[in-house]
Amino acid sequence: MFRVSEVLTYLEFARVGFVNILAYRLRYYTGVLTYSINVAVYYFIWKAIYAHSSEIEGFDLSDMITYVAMGWVVRSFYFNNIDHDLAVQVMEGKIAMDLIKPVNAQLMYVSEAMGESCFRLFMLSLPTLVVLSLVFPLKGPADWRLLPAFFASVVLAFFLVALVNFLVGTCAIRLKSVLGLLRAKHFLIEILSGLLIPISFFPGWAQRLMDFLPFQFIAYGPLLIYLGKRDAAGVARTLALQLLWVGILFLLGHLWWRSSIRKLAVHGG
Amino acid sequence: MAMMVQVQDLAKEFRTFRRREGVWGAFQNLFVREYQTVKAVDGISFDIAPGEMVGYIGPNGAGKSTTVKMLTGILVPTRGVVYANGFVPYRDRLRYTKTIGVVFGQRTQLWWDIAVIESLKLLRKIYDVSWRDFQERLEHFDQLLRLKDYLNTPVRKLSLGERMRCDLVAALLHRPKLLFLDEPTIGLDIVAKKNIREFLKEINRRDQTTVLLTTHDLSDIEELCQRIMVIDHGRLLYDGRLQAFKEQLGRWKQVKFFLKDRGDFAELESLFAGDTLQCERLDDLTARILFLRDQVSSAEVIKKVLSRLEVRDIAIEEESIEEIVKNIYQKRNPKL
Numbered sequence: 001m002f003r004v005s006e007v008l009t010y011l012e013f014a015r016v017g018f019v020n021i022l023a024y025r026l027r028y029y030t031g032v033l034t035y036s037i038n039v040a041v042y043y044f045i046w047k048a049i050y051a052h053s054s055e056i057e058g059f060d061l062s063d064m065i066t067y068v069a070m071g072w073v074v075r076s077f078y079f080n081n082i083d084h085d086l087a088v089q090v091m092e093g094k095i096a097m098d099l100i101k102p103v104n105a106q107l108m109y110v111s112e113a114m115g116e117s118c119f120r121l122f123m124l125s126l127p128t129l130v131v132l133s134l135v136f137p138l139k140g141p142a143d144w145r146l147l148p149a150f151f152a153s154v155v156l157a158f159f160l161v162a163l164v165n166f167l168v169g170t171c172a173i174r175l176k177s178v179l180g181l182l183r184a185k186h187f188l189i190e191i192l193s194g195l196l197i198p199i200s201f202f203p204g205w206a207q208r209l210m211d212f213l214p215f216q217f218i219a220y221g222p223l224l225i226y227l228g229k230r231d232a233a234g235v236a237r238t239l240a241l242q243l244l245w246v247g248i249l250f251l252l253g254h255l256w257w258r259s260s261i262r263k264l265a266v267h268g269g
Numbered sequence: 270m271a272m273m274v275q276v277q278d279l280a281k282e283f284r285t286f287r288r289r290e291g292v293w294g295a296f297q298n299l300f301v302r303e304y305q306t307v308k309a310v311d312g313i314s315f316d317i318a319p320g321e322m323v324g325y326i327g328p329n330g331a332g333k334s335t336t337v338k339m340l341t342g343i344l345v346p347t348r349g350v351v352y353a354n355g356f357v358p359y360r361d362r363l364r365y366t367k368t369i370g371v372v373f374g375q376r377t378q379l380w381w382d383i384a385v386i387e388s389l390k391l392l393r394k395i396y397d398v399s400w401r402d403f404q405e406r407l408e409h410f411d412q413l414l415r416l417k418d419y420l421n422t423p424v425r426k427l428s429l430g431e432r433m434r435c436d437l438v439a440a441l442l443h444r445p446k447l448l449f450l451d452e453p454t455i456g457l458d459i460v461a462k463k464n465i466r467e468f469l470k471e472i473n474r475r476d477q478t479t480v481l482l483t484t485h486d487l488s489d490i491e492e493l494c495q496r497i498m499v500i501d502h503g504r505l506l507y508d509g510r511l512q513a514f515k516e517q518l519g520r521w522k523q524v525k526f527f528l529k530d531r532g533d534f535a536e537l538e539s540l541f542a543g544d545t546l547q548c549e550r551l552d553d554l555t556a557r558i559l560f561l562r563d564q565v566s567s568a569e570v571i572k573k574v575l576s577r578l579e580v581r582d583i584a585i586e587e588e589s590i591e592e593i594v595k596n597i598y599q600k601r602n603p604k605l
Contacts (some may be wrong), residue, residue, distance in 0.1 A: 009394045016380055016391050023382040023423070097378045099343045102367035103395055262345050262359075265283050 017115025080113035086169030142228020153222035156242035163249035194220025214245035274317035279349035309335040311503030324490035327500035370440035374452035396443035430461035519588040
């Protein structure tokens, strides 16, 4: 489907994403602190909750602390701003500059975000991991042999977030003002991804509903692999479903973008 | 010869949401929306031959940019036919944009926070330009625009003139056959303008690049284009040679006389008393005679004056394109 030179072009977008964010590297010194504070807050909340029970839904306190801490480390990698960037491009009329380039916009945005995420891996994720493991009693991976599967799962989580953000950001073309929508999506993903509370803590009906959605594979899926709460079949199933959702969201984003730009209205100038 | 651009009955309508005023109006807006249709471009047709440089002018909101956006594949026309370089722009956008160059003077297509050269290297990949061609073209562009000094500067730190040069280079890196320029000299000083005009002339001469240029600065047009199109309210008012435009539509001509003596003006005035032409005093020693070009010729005016007076000097001026264009707009909108 793609020629080699095209793949190289999108790798180049990733490189530009990486270089671009260098301009803002100062932001990341404070990033480590903010993420650590977030984890500290959840640490104390969960500690208070676990004062009355040693285990909830198969999680003991040290599982829970590791879950939360690794959750934020993973989040620092998969996070991206594609939705917001796209909304701003549309509001400021800069979307025209994306359309005069002979490139697939979806791949361009996702590739640039990938470059940024690689940058954050070194500037944010790893430093945060080091700080957190010094301050909190974190567990190592349950099974070192599953580590590659965990990494693969985190990378797929990045693609899930990026593709969801692209879909939501594209709504700006039709809706014009989407900042409210973006906020709603932000909180929804924090909750439905399992970042704040493991999915197994939700009521049964909610869990069944979430089985039909991609969001639990953003944080909950990879984290259970790390904690060793999935057997080999479970790991394979998680990765397969992540891949399936990446495929579905890619296709949806492609179609949604294509139909949306036909409705584009860039006034004035 | 196949046309580079073919446009037939092209139109673009926008549906805009009309906001009601006041608190009650805002409340109503939540539930019932009133829309109105704006005809930004209202059925225009033209062709552009390969190698032509065409100036596209019109007042703000006349439909220039909307036309360019349809020609570059950004906007989908409401109706009409558009072919450019063998493509239907909005339908074959990815393949089509690979063959054209676009500069929007108010925006940049370069990445804001990285060095110019990084952006150019990325564009090289996007447009499949070989490394050798890339080096060679950059060298050539450098000779014409002197880029080397700021190739390593991030775009956000460039002056407007520098940024515009970089955007031109970005648009021409893959040597497109067809170039769209939307206000390429807006906000630039005279030196930068001159530099960019020379550059465009050279590109057009060397590569036979077809150029469509919108501008507010009519001296751009006078320097670069032999053909102009005038648009207002979404309709083409004129499409033809710039020279013919001046001859057909420039109604006035003027002759300035630099007099020898202050008293000469009264004499001059009496010469033309009762004629349709206007005689004005600009200062003590300068007089201007304005006349309709189809009624009198400048030769007749000069002959008549010289038969009675001795003058220091004479200057003949034609109505500038600015004035002609203003007249056309005013004729259409008497309220202006």
